[in-house]
Amino acid sequence: MPATNAEPIVVVRDVHKSFGPVEVLKGVSLEVAKGGVACIIGPSGSGKSTLLRCINGLVPIDQGSIRVGEFDVHTLKTDAEKIALRKEVSIVFQQYNLFPHKTALENVMMAPIHVLKEGKDEVRLRAAALLKRVGLSAKADAYPGELSGGQQQRVAIARSLAMRPEVMLFDEVTGALDPETVKEVLNTIKALAQDGMTCILVTHEMRFAREIADQVYFTDGGVIVESGPPAQLFDHPTKERTRAFLSEIL
Amino acid sequence: MALGTLVGLFLGFAQISLVTPVKKGAWLTTHFFRNAPWLVLLFYCLFLLPFQVTVLGLTFPIPDWIKATFGLSLPVMANVSEIVRGALQSIPTTQWESAASLAFTRRQTLWMIILPQCIKRMLPPWMNLYEILTMATVLTSIVGVNEMMSLTRQALSAENRPGLLLAFYSYVLFWFFLYCYPIARWTVRLEARYAVNI
Ligand SMILES: Nc1ncnc2c1ncn2[C@@H]1O[C@H](COP(=O)(O)OP(=O)(O)OP(=O)(O)O)[C@@H](O)[C@H]1O
Ligand SMILES: [Mg+2]
Numbered sequence: 001m002p003a004t005n006a007e008p009i010v011v012v013r014d015v016h017k018s019f020g021p022v023e024v025l026k027g028v029s030l031e032v033a034k035g036g037v038a039c040i041i042g043p044s045g046s047g048k049s050t051l052l053r054c055i056n057g058l059v060p061i062d063q064g065s066i067r068v069g070e071f072d073v074h075t076l077k078t079d080a081e082k083i084a085l086r087k088e089v090s091i092v093f094q095q096y097n098l099f100p101h102k103t104a105l106e107n108v109m110m111a112p113i114h115v116l117k118e119g120k121d122e123v124r125l126r127a128a129a130l131l132k133r134v135g136l137s138a139k140a141d142a143y144p145g146e147l148s149g150g151q152q153q154r155v156a157i158a159r160s161l162a163m164r165p166e167v168m169l170f171d172e173v174t175g176a177l178d179p180e181t182v183k184e185v186l187n188t189i190k191a192l193a194q195d196g197m198t199c200i201l202v203t204h205e206m207r208f209a210r211e212i213a214d215q216v217y218f219t220d221g222g223v224i225v226e227s228g229p230p231a232q233l234f235d236h237p238t239k240e241r242t243r244a245f246l247s248e249i250l
Numbered sequence: 251m252a253l254g255t256l257v258g259l260f261l262g263f264a265q266i267s268l269v270t271p272v273k274k275g276a277w278l279t280t281h282f283f284r285n286a287p288w289l290v291l292l293f294y295c296l297f298l299l300p301f302q303v304t305v306l307g308l309t310f311p312i313p314d315w316i317k318a319t320f321g322l323s324l325p326v327m328a329n330v331s332e333i334v335r336g337a338l339q340s341i342p343t344t345q346w347e348s349a350a351s352l353a354f355t356r357r358q359t360l361w362m363i364i365l366p367q368c369i370k371r372m373l374p375p376w377m378n379l380y381e382i383l384t385m386a387t388v389l390t391s392i393v394g395v396n397e398m399m400s401l402t403r404q405a406l407s408a409e410n411r412p413g414l415l416l417a418f419y420s421y422v423l424f425w426f427f428l429y430c431y432p433i434a435r436w437t438v439r440l441e442a443r444y445a446v447n448i
Contacts, residue, residue: 056351079355086353097348101366111352114362156348163352 009034009198010055010167015064017050024050026222027064032167032215035196039209039230042219043245048202051219052169055200056089057082069166087115090160091169094176096152098144104131104155105140108162116163123162130158134188150181154188161192168192170201206249210234218242326379333375337368 010032017025024047032038040048053059055066057073066073071085098107108127112118131137134154144152153173160168170189174182186208193199193212203209209216210230217227218237226239237243341364349359 058347058350083353083355086351091351093344093348093351095344097344099345099349099363099367110362111354114358115353159352 007034008032009036009069010200011065011067012051012055013065015051015054015066016062017047017054017059018062024222025054025061028219028222028224029064030215030217030224030227032198032200034166034198036214037193037199037201037212038215038217039213040200040202040217040219041204041206041209041245042217042225046219047222048219049171052091052171052200052202055167055169056091057085058091083115087163088165089167089169090163090165091171092153092156092160092173094172096144096149096156096176098152098156098159100144103141103143104136104147107144107155108159111159112162127158127162130161131155133161133191134158135184148181149177150184153177153185157185157188157192167198167200170199170203172202172204174203174205204249206234206246218245220245329379330376333372333379334368336375337371338364340371341367 008031010030012028012030015025015028016023028047028051030038040051042048050059054061055068055073057076061074064074068085068089071088073085076082076085098104099110102110105124105127108130109120109123112123112126113120128137128140131140134157136151136154136158139147139151139155144155147155157173173189174185177185182205186205189199189201190208190212199212201209201213213230215227216230216233218225218233218239218241220241226233226237226242233242234246237246338360345363345367346359349363350356354363
């Protein structure tokens with residue numbers, strides 16, 4: 001599994017973010033090593049999704065700093081700069097958000113062709129290989145409306161991978177799936193992590209987090225209450241709040 | 251119609267622009283022309299536009315039909331603008347967000363991802379507008395262009411036989427139908443084409 005002592009590729013320091021009068025992030029810090037896997041857990045509304053959106057520049061932050069690779073995310077102003085960042089950091093959402101008017105294969109091919117400006121034929125081969133990797137070769141020509149939730153989510157993962165990102169963000173990607181299909185998506189992510197992809201996951205799948213994560217962060221009320229390797233955080237939580245949360249959901 | 255649709259399309263885009271003055275300006279234009287009566291706009295265009303323009307010593311006359319086209323394209327433009335805005339806003343914001351996260355620019359997102367999904371939603375109201383416009387061309391007759399309705403009326407008054415009234419108007423109706431129906435069929439076909447599981 002990943003080398004934890006490697007150079008950190010994502011560094012989040014003391015990030016604050018408010019939506020109007022509501023402060024959603026109140027000074028969040030975390031670090032993820034290259035090839036590492038971080039899991040963020042916590043109750044609904046604690047700002048987990050907001051944090052991921054901040055990391056790939058979809059949501060501007062009010063205070064603090066975020067560095068991803070060579071990008072200082074909090075200093076990026078123009079769309080062009082943010083676009084450069086998003087080639088390195090890709091996010092997969094809970095609701096898949098596939099483009100409904102395109103087939104699975106076209107969904108995967110679109111960004112490399114139009115954003116990375118790569119040749120169509122080469123992209124087609126690569127997209128087909130990615131669909132194979134997520135186990136969906138047979139569904140290449142299906143439209144999203146014809147696919148199950150789990151299949152759509154795997155297409156969404158392939159679509160993100162097609163951008164050859166350095167870091168993948170997963171926002172509760174199994175949250176909208178029924179229990180049987182959860183496994184197929186989790187296996188896809190696990191295979192990615194084992195191939196050395198840097199991943200940050202927001203998840204409610206505690207068993208999975210324990211299995212895959214190097215570091216688990218428990219967030220509540222816009223702060224990181226406690227963090228540590230999974231064995232420590234899950235088996236010997238030091239904070240009362242963490243214990244309460246874990247006993248509630250386990 | 252084509253002219254109005256084209257300009258209206260861009261006006262609709264402008265209405266969701268991030269630049270506030272552009273957005274406000276587009277909104278104002280749209281609502282001004284949408285709420286002005288068509289006939290008034292037509293009169294304005296016919297009588298306020300010059301009869302001819304002189305460019306570099308050469309004089310070009312502007313025929314009435316061009317002015318009428320221009321006059322009718324203004325309200326069409328405004329209505330198309332509203333149709334476009336409504337359709338654009340009916341696409342969930344998550345589509346914008348996922349496109350942004352894949353490093354698409356705003357313009358690419360609009361053309362390649364949002365607009366194709368809108369077409370299906372825009373076709374029925376666009377078709378309505380087209381038919382209303384066809385009926386409204388009768389308006390142009392009022393301002394001098396000789397046209398079917400008035401011919402019918404003349405024919406009827408000449409004959410002075412009330413029994414023919416229904417027949418004559420049915421005849422006119424038939425022609426309008428002939429004109430609109432193929433386009434209606436065509437939009438149905440287009441709708442079917444864009445209907446893929448959206
Ligand atoms: N764009 C926004 N505008 C205003 N408020 C927002 C926005 N996005 C998020 N919020 C608010 O920020 C808070 C945290 O939201 P966030 O989605 O980050 O929580 P979360 O931890 O991901 O929750 P969940 O587990 O339910 O997904 C919520 O109270 C939400 O209402
Ligand atoms: Mg969330």
